[in-house]
Amino acid sequence: MTQEFIHAYVDGELDLARSLEVEQHMKECRGCATAYRNQTALRSAFKNSSLYHSAPAKLEKRIRSSLRREAKSEVSGRSFGWRWLPVGALAFLPLMALVVWQAVPGLRSSGDELLAQEMVSNHVRSLQLESHRTDVISSDQHTVKPWFDGKLDFAPPVKDFSSQGFPLLGGRLEYLNNRAVAALIYQRQKHYINLYIWPAEQSNATAEVATKRQGYNLLHWTNSGMTYWAVSDLNGVELHEFARLVQEAQ
Amino acid sequence: MEGQSKLASFETAVLPHLDAAYNLARWLTRNDADAQDVVQEAYLRAFRFFGGFHGEDGRAWLLGIVRNTSYTWMQRNRSPELNMALDDETQEAESHDLDPEALLLQKADAQMLRQAVEELPVEFREVLVLRELDEMSYKQIAAVADLPLGTVMSRLARARKRLQQILASQTQTEVLS
Numbered sequence: 488m489t490q491e492f493i494h495a496y497v498d499g500e501l502d503l504a505r506s507l508e509v510e511q512h513m514k515e516c517r518g519c520a521t522a523y524r525n526q527t528a529l530r531s532a533f534k535n536s537s538l539y540h541s542a543p544a545k546l547e548k549r550i551r552s553s554l555r556r557e558a559k560s561e562v563s564g565r566s567f568g569w570r571w572l573p574v575g576a577l578a579f580l581p582l583m584a585l586v587v588w589q590a591v592p593g594l595r596s597s598g599d600e601l602l603a604q605e606m607v608s609n610h611v612r613s614l615q616l617e618s619h620r621t622d623v624i625s626s627d628q629h630t631v632k633p634w635f636d637g638k639l640d641f642a643p644p645v646k647d648f649s650s651q652g653f654p655l656l657g658g659r660l661e662y663l664n665n666r667a668v669a670a671l672i673y674q675r676q677k678h679y680i681n682l683y684i685w686p687a688e689q690s691n692a693t694a695e696v697a698t699k700r701q702g703y704n705l706l707h708w709t710n711s712g713m714t715y716w717a718v719s720d721l722n723g724v725e726l727h728e729f730a731r732l733v734q735e736a737q
Numbered sequence: 738m739e740g741q742s743k744l745a746s747f748e749t750a751v752l753p754h755l756d757a758a759y760n761l762a763r764w765l766t767r768n769d770a771d772a773q774d775v776v777q778e779a780y781l782r783a784f785r786f787f788g789g790f791h792g793e794d795g796r797a798w799l800l801g802i803v804r805n806t807s808y809t810w811m812q813r814n815r816s817p818e819l820n821m822a823l824d825d826e827t828q829e830a831e832s833h834d835l836d837p838e839a840l841l842l843q844k845a846d847a848q849m850l851r852q853a854v855e856e857l858p859v860e861f862r863e864v865l866v867l868r869e870l871d872e873m874s875y876k877q878i879a880a881v882a883d884l885p886l887g888t889v890m891s892r893l894a895r896a897r898k899r900l901q902q903i904l905a906s907q908t909q910t911e912v913l914s
Contacts (some may be wrong), residue, residue: 543769
């Protein structure tokens, strides 16, 4: 028996049979009995120490007002409401549903939907401050690639496309989709492209999927065991051109 | 769900967990101003994703978002903590505790305990805070921290072990000084 079970016992996570086993064991094993005493002492130390940080009163106010702003902008963002629809138009709803379905392919699962939102906010934030844009500034792929070494549990492919009009500006680490990911920054004239890379869950390659969020174009695909998301305010055609370059470079 | 009605049901379901959200962010960022920013951003994210929430465990759902937002914050601020990968495979040597440690723990005051928890690696700190301060079950902790159940159990055991070591070294210094 390992001491982990003593912890699970103190935490009330064991079923009855296991609990009895632990109790029996503690009668015979002095080390585990001591560990048990230590755990209960630690628990009461926590209880008596009031280590809980309650939220400051003004924080609730601040959050309430930022939520109200957000709720308003969501409504005005969807000014194309259903209210104006005459009843007769309801007949066209199935058709409209089909159009919407095709307009946002690939985002049928709510997971991708969340991810797309996360990508766009991350992209926007990365551009707000120059210091957020890159952790390593270099147009040299041989500088950027080793920089990720030891910071990620995978090696992202890094290529510069200066000669094709998409110079590499640098890279940075991000935390997205519950994991650390590589972000590469490219430029196309006055537009920036964030290319996010992390190991794919499935090994099979998937074709490019395009979508639009808050005026930004997103493209994602899976290739050679990596998942790619490209986000930019660049037009769809040129972003697709960029995605082609990335895919062909592998 | 549109505008006002979405806002109203969000406020009912998620706003009551503000203390838990702040507590977690505060322990992860170890700083009041940053914790407030993280919590505000987490609430905005939660509001945007509220459509995907189906009324299960509102607290665990929110804390998962707070945790992710805190990690993004640490990443952005290049917190050195995130570069220390925790190895969940290796077991620490099972040194059997000495009895006096229980005594030591009873003597440890709130200030010492707070300091010791802040010194823990972030992966240990988060499971300990969720367990001891939020009194979450292993299953809830697994959901918040996105970990397998077995890892929650072993991390908690290691976190407590480490905490005792830190407390022991603190008391020794105090006796000497």
